[in-house]
Amino acid sequence: MELFEAIQTRRAVRNYLPDPVPEDEIKKILDAANWAPSAMNRQQWEFIVVTGKETIRQMGVSFGAVIEELTRNLPASSGHGSLSREEFIRFAKTYGGAPVVIVILTDRADTGDFRRANLESASAAMENLLLAATALGLGTCWMTGPLRDEKALRKILAIPDDRELVAVTPLGYPAEVPPAPARIDPELRQKVRWVG
Secondary structure (H helix, E strand, O other): OHHHHHHHHOOOOOOOOOOOOOOHHHHHHHHHHHOOOOOOOOOOOEEEOEEEHHHHHHHHHHHHHHHHHHOOOOOOOOOOOOOOOOHHHHHHHHHHHHOOOEEEEOOOOOOOHHHHHHHHHHHHHHHHHHHHHHHHOOOOOOHHHHOOOOOOOOHHHHOOOOOEEEEEEEEEEOOOOOOOOOOOOOOOOEEEOOOO
């Protein structure tokens, strides 16, 4: 798949087939992530690849409880984007049934400048990961919601205190691909300012 096609067809997938993802495909995706640009070329990101059903179940039970509590007072039709509250909770509890979940970490920085650089660099790696997965016909969903459940994630995955959680994504073959959301300012008239 050509780069611009991958950029335009990538979607936040929230429903996956149970089919396993071959390890060589996962490694190819992680290699693409590892080629991301980074501040001062530190390449300080790390990836936790979760493939165990029981571990993913534990992560989902904990995260689902957090989302259930956060959305308790919302109407049933309110969830996340086009998802109802119940659909969003089900997604949180199961990571959409994905057979793989990847957690991206970075060094915990002592200063604000380094923290920002670390987060931006790890985010670049995350974007490479999402695009590589799309190019291979796999689905992902950039999730920061699980960070609200950081204490449980740290315990389940034995994440040391000197690592900062950046994002989480399920990974698998999409059971369905949502339609493209409309672009805000598709002609880039308001988002771009040219300076001569």
